[in-house]
Amino acid sequence: MTRSPVKVLYIDDEENNLLAFKASFRRQYEIYTANSAAEGLKVLENLPVEVIIADQKMPETTGVEFFKSISVSYPDPIRILLTGYTDIAALADAINHGDIYRYITKPWNDLELHNSIKNAHDAYKSKIDLRNKIKELEKTNDELNRFIYSISHELRAPLVSVIGIVNLVKMEGLYHSSGEYWELIESCSNKLDYYIQKTLQYYKNNKNVSDLSEINFKKLVDEIIDLYSYTDRDTKFNLNINQPGSFIGDSFRIEVILGNLISNAIKYQKDSEHQKVVDIHIDVSPYKVDISITDNGLGILNEHLEKIFTQFFKTKNNKGSGLGLFIVKEALNKIDGKISVRSSLNQGTTFKITIPNGN
């Protein structure tokens, strides 16, 4: 494959320079010339120029002014400034605002200019390559996310049918008709469903977009309790929610965080406990929200406290997936939140979180 020659635009008000440039470089490059900034812009509008060389000292628009003027509309071409005198002010200005790649004094040395154009073109290529790579990567990442997302939904639909059938079996009084088989099917289905839900949460949390919206903690907590307490109607919830003003935050992640913590509080109760209680305190201020969730459940062993937020950490006798708290921690990381935990075995656990208010 032969590479098409590098497209170079040279802008200079002195016709002789344009001619000399053409004469020296026409064999190596595809050269376009213009005798003013306005003419140069016309060339840019019509052609994907890769390297621009501009004389600094031109009537009307100087080289630096020209580069500044195209920095937004044509950010890609690499810029080289030519100037016959050393004007420190112009140079500083050029470097600060014009995004100049090289500065070359006039009269130019053919070899030096040639090398500069060559290097400029390499810079141009890597810039474009990098951008394409990023685009490609974003696309693949996006596809992967969407794939996980839709496959999780697709997997879940038939699973939910299975759970529905098990419910029917219960309703028709057949649950104990085949020993413990139905019970086993139910427990496996629920476990699978739990993993699918956590996978979905994990992948949604991994996406970097955050959807900021106003959050009403009372409403949110009520919904979450409603959602998770159907598995256990015995637990009493004491809510103390103090939200005098608005709170702006990432509703999906906050929902995931509270959902996991509240469902854990319900799940890790003591079977022997007759008064299962979960206390939820929420204090919203203009700067942050403080949330604490306390249960009187099983508690966590001291030596486990540091590990509970790591992926796939499970204890021997619990029914968890090792994902819930890991996801909580990941989600908090994405929204600059903090979490701390205090627990004593068989007394209960308190999780405290702080999330900045995006007001």
Next chain:
Amino acid sequence: MLIDDNIIDLKINNKIILISKLFDDIIQFQSGEDALNYFSDHANEPDKMPHLILLDIQMPEMDGFEFLENYKRFSPQLKDSCLVAMLSSTLDFGDIHKAEANPYVIKLLKKPLIPSELEIIFNANFKIID
């Protein structure tokens, strides 16, 4: 009326509603189009109109929301005596919010359908009619 592309879910939900004994007749459709045709065909027969539609969200071709867009066009008399609840296994917040925001949808039910949820809807909306 049940609208769901998944025949197994139709069977399951049909059975659950039967067991709940809350409703007398159940009409099932495997697509939104079929259900819309039923409405057009029986527009003048009020006794053939359902009191409650349980509508799946994810269906090929016409999904639950598209069904509602078409359902909107039916006469107010028909819609007044017929409630719509969506029934889905979705966990997509987009879908959930969209369902809650739709004026025709009284509730988004999650699969698997639980008789007590059905009863709540029944008690809230049909008790007085009886």
